Amino acid sequence: MVTYFNGDFVDDDDARISVRSRGLNYGLGCFGGVRGYLADDERQVYVYRLADHVTRLQRSAKVLFMRLPGDHAEVSSILVELLQRNDVHYDVYIRPLLFSNSNRLAPLLREEDSCFTAFCMPLRRYLDKDSIDVCVSSWRRVSDNAIPARTKPTGLYLNSALARREAHDNGFDEAIFLTERGQVSEGSAEHVFIVRRGVLYSPPSTEDNLDGITRRSLISLITEDLGLPFVERSIGRSELYTSDEMFLCGTGAEITPVRSVDRRLVGEGEIGPITKRLQTYFGDVVRGRVERRREWLTPVWT
Numbered sequence: 001m002v003t004y005f006n007g008d009f010v011d012d013d014d015a016r017i018s019v020r021s022r023g024l025n026y027g028l029g030c031f032g033g034v035r036g037y038l039a040d041d042e043r044q045v046y047v048y049r050l051a052d053h054v055t056r057l058q059r060s061a062k063v064l065f066m067r068l069p070g071d072h073a074e075v076s077s078i079l080v081e082l083l084q085r086n087d088v089h090y091d092v093y094i095r096p097l098l099f100s101n102s103n104r105l106a107p108l109l110r111e112e113d114s115c116f117t118a119f120c121m122p123l124r125r126y127l128d129k130d131s132i133d134v135c136v137s138s139w140r141r142v143s144d145n146a147i148p149a150r151t152k153p154t155g156l157y158l159n160s161a162l163a164r165r166e167a168h169d170n171g172f173d174e175a176i177f178l179t180e181r182g183q184v185s186e187g188s189a190e191h192v193f194i195v196r197r198g199v200l201y202s203p204p205s206t207e208d209n210l211d212g213i214t215r216r217s218l219i220s221l222i223t224e225d226l227g228l229p230f231v232e233r234s235i236g237r238s239e240l241y242t243s244d245e246m247f248l249c250g251t252g253a254e255i256t257p258v259r260s261v262d263r264r265l266v267g268e269g270e271i272g273p274i275t276k277r278l279q280t281y282f283g284d285v286v287r288g289r290v291e292r293r294r295e296w297l298t299p300v301w302t
């Protein structure tokens, strides 16, 4: 496949960095994860909320003293061109990655060391099950005052990987982090929603989680399109055990229903009616079937 690397589109095999790179040695970088969805005509591909992903990347770059290779329009057009050059006519995942590519020893963030790359791959389901079993991790989410989760920093994903490994070793599909204060934060790469007595709840991004684009989209769809009640507030651990429905969401995970938490069934263990309704509606939105949400989609092909 073709990859964007530091100013050029090159063959994947030619996008290389040194083993000395600080980006590799210290995890100095930030990234995005963007999806493109095949439309019903089986030709067009809609990039989902491209503008919001690029804006988040710009903000991450600012916090981490890194430099993107251009303004919002230029970065957006690199990502669209990546799909065109790869002749993408399928569900696709795009990974823009900005990292510090200095080969010097000490960890240090400097704008001039920034290197930007973007690659893509076919992706259908990220969590390959209709409904998943999760655990509350023994690992706590890194606090905003240690590593700012809202910047989607590469180094933070060691925290995610440890939690996922522990979850898998114990027979679960995914892990839920609590913050150092003991409130629900997020999954390893997903946000959390629960339903109790017909009301949807999700913790705010001040609970040390990413400023999520899928989460924000769903809040709009829940409140504006479906007219369902939603409350953004902290969630305690045992609320997960007593919720009627629960799902995780994210660019990769889309809407993934949760069947159990720490071996306690969520509701009756079936996918709940609100989760199901939202899943179907979200699927229609991302494939361009909902006129009023077309503005969230960027077509790859003219």
Ligand SMILES: Cc1ncc(COP(=O)(O)O)c(C=O)c1O
Residues within 6 Å of the ligand: 033, 186, 187, 188, 189, 190, 191, 209, 210, 211, 212, 213, 214, 215, 249, 250, 251, 252
């Ligand atoms: C840690 C983390 N939380 C949540 C999410 C979901 O965020 P978004 O909907 O912006 O993809 C992601 C990325 O997909 C993530 O890496």
